[in-house]
Amino acid sequence: MENLLEIKNLHATIDGKEILKGIDLTVKAGEVHAIMGPNGSGKSTLSNVLVGHPAYTVTEGEVYYKGKNLLEMSPEDRSHEGLFLSFQYPVEIPGVSITNFMRAAINAKRQYLELEPMNATEFLKMMREKRALVNLDSKLANRSVNEGFSGGEKKRNEIFQMAMLEPTLSILDETDSGLDIDALRIVAEGVNKLKREDTSSLVITHYQRLLDYIKPDIVHVLYNGKIVKTAGPELVMELEERGYDWIKNENKQ
Amino acid sequence: MSQEQEYIDIFEQNLALIKEPCAELLNEAREKAAIRFKATGFPGTKEENWLHSNVAKRFATDYGMNLGRVEVNTDRRTLFTCDVPNLNTHQAFIVNDTFRDGESGKKFPDGVILASLNRIAEESPSLLEPYYNTLAEQGDSIAQFNTMFAQDGIVLYIPKNTVVEETVQIVTLLQANVEMLSNRRLLVILEENSQASLLICDHSAMEKQTLSTQVTEIFIGRGAQLDLYELEETAYSNTRLSHLFVRQEADSRFGHSNITLTNGFTRNYISVSLEGKGAEADINGLVIGDKNQHTDNRTIVDHKTGNCNSNELYKYILDEQSTGVFAGKMLIRPDAQQTVSQQTNRNLCLTSDAHMYAQPQLEIYADDVKCSHGxxxxxxxxxxxxxxxxRGIPADEARHLLMYAFAGEVIENIKIEALRDRLHMLVEKRLRGELNHCRTCALCK
Amino acid sequence: MKKKDNILKKIANKAYEFGFVSKIKTDIIDSGLNEDVIRLISKKKNEPSWLLEFRLEAYRHWLTLKMPTWAHLNIPPIDYQAISYYADPLKKSKEKNKEIDPELMKTFEKLGIPLEERLALSGTAVDAVMDSVSVKTTFKEELKEKGIIFCSMSEAVQEHPELVRQYLGTVVNYRDNFFAALNSAVFSDGSFAFIPKGVRCPRELSTYFRINAANTGQFERTLIVADDDSYVSYLEGCTAPMRDENQLHAAIVEIVVNNNAEVKYSTVQNWYPGDAEGKGGVYNFVTKRGDCRGKNSKLSWTQVETGSAITWKYPSCILRGDNSQGEFYSVALTNNYQQADTGTKMIHLGKNTRSTIISKGISAGKSQNSYRGLVRVSKNADGARNYSQCDSLLLGDKCGAHTFPYMDIHNNSAVIEHEATTSKISEDQLFYCNQRGIGTEEAIGLIVNGYAKEVLNKLPMEFAIEAQKLLSVSLEGAVG
Known part of the structure; x- marks a missing residue:
């Protein structure tokens, strides 16, 4: 299998403070990786750095995605190349309907791929199909992006957009936070339905419960800006039983 | 210019008399102020800031001015009974425009001064010199008028790192047998990290026409905190023209509650300048008007630098033929990024003869700000x-409860419990008409 | 830094695509203003003596006035003697239609305003005005069958003098303000529309204004009368060439709305805004007012203001009839050195009158954008309601956004609400769009259009699309 994402010795800072202190991680096409770790270990920083959030500065290291230097690409080009982040806190955009928002996103991607813009009928059909996938109310689709949405609606809207954009590598940043068990199931099922043989996911989470639905192939523990443990799915159970303290103790300097 | 000419003549003809009892600091400022006053005269009602308040007309009465500092024989105890129960205050008085000690016998922390402005200006001019008239100099012609004629007032000085626990209470009283014009001057200086709360009660029970101008300059040093409560309980025959200037340094806090319960013609100009990062201003006001009361509150919060917060809440209840004017401006200058500023103005008109003029204004030159007004x-x-x-509450009582709740939002911002209780009681009485009973007024029903 | 300036310049020029000058033979009278000039204008237009008197009275009053200074605007001194008050692009002929200069037809085609009826925008009748003269009015005949009069003001003076005389100056008196007096003295052309009782106008009526000649002012005058139970939707568009000098545009629009009638008046104002350094551009000093005289009458103003160097404009509603309604929906966008002081007046006189004000200001570059509005409830206006919302969006830290509402309330049954907020496009919003593959400029356009949507929705379809494009184009280069 070929490497989809290759992170080598990645260091990153925000406001001058180093958060990532040398990450090494390789994701092959088709794999699902879980990144777990206590609060403040750098999980969200990693996902933000991968999609090119301007608040973060990469100070050292390299990231290759589909063999290309990811760090040189603009955030929108990363998106066009199939990198998708389901945000932990999706922002509200008053006055911009989801429909218009998605049309703009889809057509920008198609332009990047040198395809004709999608016609309205086709687009609306696609909206309908993808909406059904995550049980997104058609009324929500006419509302402004995330404006006045509940926590569950926001996350469902994220997965709906993921369905629309058909990413190659999707990063789910704490997608389970703030969800009750039913919402969690709907969101997770949506993610699973979207899984294809050649697509990969990075599932970032604090808890085991999301991983009950989305089965990871490989599990990493991120602590203090480094990946300190990598193992198979059995690590999830171990963490659930023993908590993060033993990891912390093992890594005391 | 005829109205102002009269006062310019009085000033010029009596300059020696005016200056004679006064400190150099006050005298120096007054001649400069006269030049400015001559240039502009009283503001006309065509001026944007005076659209609804004809102030020149208020000066038409043939007032007497006590420029010769003739001793008025007063016994404050017979005049004044508005003590706030359970509130231990340091008291001082300004009778007409002269400082009187409060004889409260309370001890201030070391270095705190609460005294006659004129006396301190004589004794230690270097203490007041960096402050006196430095803000009012930029004020409008009423502030200049006050600087021309003011001969005394109060200075409150709190040195560095000093906390004055008990509220300082200044009571201003008007007493004379003729129509009278007086000019008060207050100077409040809080040095770095000091704290105080100041209550200024404005009283007058005169039947004769009175007019007082009041200029208050407040300097709040780095990290210092001041809560200022102003309560006007004067008479329908009174004109109050007040100009309050506040300058705040970094991380300072200023709270203001400006309550007009009974008055005649009131104009309060409040300008707060936020000059250091992290400064915070909370500006509140409540007006209860009836008969021909006219209350004009004009506020400007000038965000000169970034990361400052301002919050403003003004409420009016207007009955009978009363008039309310509210003009509140939030000025956010180009350097004032990260400003958070909010203004709320709510008004109740109870009769169709009551008039409300509201003018909330935003003037914004910085983009990374959160500003709103309603x-x-x-x-x-x-x-x-x-x-x-x-649920069985009679209509009149229900109205009363709702009005009380409406006013209550402003009162609730008062931090001193005893004062808050007292004001709740005063507002309740005022709304029930027990403070100034009248038969026709909806407030008193 | 220098590179950025160049980009700005490029964009400022690119953004204004209507900046071309047409080579059309134009009859321009000498610059300067006096009673003889007014007599000359009146003579050229073959006006009746009462109208000349009207002009002269206004002129004499204007001489006593000074330019208003209360707006939040920095207006350079204007030399009223350096302006020509009349420019006619038509060849001298009585049968105007047959003599339209092909260049002139081309000009309007380039502007997207075909003057041939077969090419018309769907359902719209157009009165095209260049400089001081109405060039052509389309679909006149069709409208005439319904009894609707839609023609140029000059023509109305000739054909329907009694109607013009009955209504002209009754909504905006020449004494109203400095620019109203000037316009009343020298107004050239404009549109006249009369919708008779019970008629719903089947087409959108539209006037397209174009300043072409140099050193001329445009002083058009529009009068719309909607008689009882009638309805009309009226659109107004404007452009001007790019010139280094400033051009003065001082128009008056008067609208009379009778019992149960409804008028919708929409403007997309795209006068030349000046270049990126603030040179040139149109001074747009306009008095627009509607008088809701009738019971249950309704007047709705919608404006999208993206052009002009300086805008001074307050489309207003006098809510005289009981139950009458006034609406004001506005998007005002300023970029570079543009200045706008715009808003509305809602004067509640009748009982149970209602008004709504939605104003969306967008400031970019070094521009200053002010909302100024008055809501007055008079003593007898029982049951008046007003809701105002004035939002400002700032793009960049060199611009200003200001809100100056005035509320004068003299009736205790009024319910008046005003809200205003200020915001900027957050980095988070932009990044969110970037992550989804939408570039920054496009994202800004998207967000700004979303912000203005409430107002754009009020425009007729073709105009709304035009306005959306205009908003995006006017903002190009606003955020680096």
Whole structure:
């Protein structure tokens, strides 16, 4: 299998403070990786750095995605190349309907791929199909992006957009936070339905419960800006039983 | 210019007399102020800041001015009974425009001064010199008028790192047998990290026409905190023209509650300048008007630097033929990024003869700010009234409860519990008409 | 830094695509203003003597006035003697239609305003005005069958003098303000529309204004009368060439709305805004007012203001009839050195009158954008309601956004609400769009259009699309 994402010795800072202190991680096409770790270990920083959030500065290291230097690409080009982040806190955009928002996103991607813009009928059909996938109310689709949405609606809207954009590598940043068990199931099922043989996911989470639905192939523990443990799915159970303290103790300097 | 000429003549003809009892600091400022006053005269009603308040007309009365500092024989105890129960205050008085000690016998922390402005200006001019008239110099012609004629007032000085626990109370009283014009001057200086709360009660029970100008300059040093409560309980025959200037350094806090319970013609100009990062201003006001009362509150919060917060809440209840004017400007200068500023103005008109002029204003030159204002004019909520009635509360009582609740939002911002209770009681009395009973007024029903 | 300036310049020029000058033979009278000039204008237009008197009275009053200074605007001194008050692009002929200069037809085609009826925008009748003269009015005949009069003001003076005389100056008196007096003295052309009782106008009526000649002012005058139970939707568009000098545009629009009638008036104002350094551009000093005289009458103003160097404009509603309604929906966008002081007046006189004000200001570059509005409830206006919302969006830290509402309430049954907020496009919003593959400029356009949507929705379809494009184009280069 070929490497989809290759992170080598990645260091990153925000406001001058180093958060990532040398990450090494390789994701092959088709794999699902879980990144777990206590609060403040750098999980969200990693996902933000991968999609090119301007608040973060990469100070050292390299990231290759589909063999290309990811760090040189603009955030929108990363998106066009199939990198998708389901945000932990999706922002509200008053006055911009989801429909218009998605049309703009889809057509920008198609332009990047040198395809004709999608016609309205086709687009609306696609909206309908993808909406059904995550049980997104058609009324929500006419509302402004995330404006006045509940926590569950926001996350469902994220997965709906993921369905629309058909990413190659999707990063789910704490997608389970703030969800009750039913919402969690709907969101997770949506993610699973979207899984294809050649697509990969990075599932970032604090808890085991999301991983009950989305089965990871490989599990990493991120602590203090480094990946300190990598193992198979059995690590999830171990963490659930023993908590993060033993990891912390093992890594005391 | 005829009205102002009269006062310019008085000033010029009596300059020696005016200056004679006064400190050099006051005298120096007054001649410069006269030049400015001559240039502009009293503001006309065509001026944007004076659209609804004809102030020149208020000066038409043939007032006497006590420029020769003739001793007025007063016994404050017979004049004044507005003590706030359970509130231990350091008291001082300004009778007409002269400082009187409060004889409260309370001890201030070391270095705190609460004294006659003129006396301190004589004794230690270097203490006051960096402050006196430095803000009012930029004021409008009423501030200049006050600087021309002011001969005394109060200075409150709190040195560095000093906390004055008990509220300082300044009571201003008007007493004379003729129509009288007086000019008070207050100077409040809080040095770094000091704290105080100041209550200024404005009283007058005169039947004769009175007019007082008041200029208050407040300097709040780095990290210092001041809560200022101003309460006007004067008479229908009184004109109050007040100009309050506040300058705040970094991380300072200023709280202001400006309550007009009874008055004649009032104009309060409040300008707060936020000059250091992290400064915070909370500006509140409540007006209860009836008869021909005219209350004009004009506020400007000038965000000169970034990361400052300002919060403003002004409420008016207007009955009979009373007039309310509210103009609140939030000025956010180009350097004032990260400003958070909010202004709310709510007004209740109880009769169709009551007039409300509201002018909330935003003037914004920085982009990374959160600013908003809201202003409403309306009546009590019919649904709420009906709901209360349905539960057995009589309509009049329900109205009263809603009005009280409306006013209560401002009172609740007062931090001193005893004062808050006292004001709740005063507002309640005022709304029930027990403070100034009258038969026709909806407030008193 | 220098590179950025160049980009700005490029964009400022690119953004204004209507900046071309047409080579059309134009009859321009000498610059300067005096009673003889007014007599000359009146003579050229073959006006009746009462109208000349009207002009002269206004002129004499204007001489006593000074330019208003209360707006939040920095207006350079204007030399009223350096302006020509009349420019006619038509060849001298009585049968105007047959003599339209092909260049002139081309000009309007380039502007997207075909003057041939077969090419018309769907359902719209157009009165095209260049400089001081109405060039052509389309679909006149069709409208005439319904009894609707839609023609140029000059023509109305000739054909329907009694109607013009009955209504002209009754909504905006020449004494109203400095620019109203000037316009009343020298107004050239404009549109006249009369919708008779009970008629719903089947087409959108539209006037397209174009300043072409140099050193001329445009002083058009529009009068719309909607008689009882009638309805009309009226659109107004404007452009001007790019010139280094400033051009003065001082128009008056008067609208009379009778019992149960409804008028919708929409403007997309795209006068030349000046270049990126603030040179040139149109001074747009306009008095627009509607008088809701009739019971249950309704007047709705919608404006999208993206052009002009300086805008001074307050489309207003006098809510005289009981139950009458006034609406004001506005998007005002300023970029570079543009200045706008715009808003509305809602004067509640009748009982149970209602008004709504939605204003969306967008400031970019070094521009200053002010909302100024008055809501007055008079003593007898029982049951008046007003809701105002004035939002400002700032793009960049060199511009200003200001809100100056005035509320004068003299009736205790009024319910008046005003809200205003200020915001900027957050980095988070932009990044969110970037992550989804939408570039920054496009994202800004998207967000700004979303912000203005409430107002754009009020425009007729073709105009709304035009306005959306205009908003995006006017903002190009606003955020680096």
């Amino acid at each position: 202003s409403t004019v309306g009546q009590l909520d019919d649904n709420a009234l009906f709901y209360m009635q349905q």
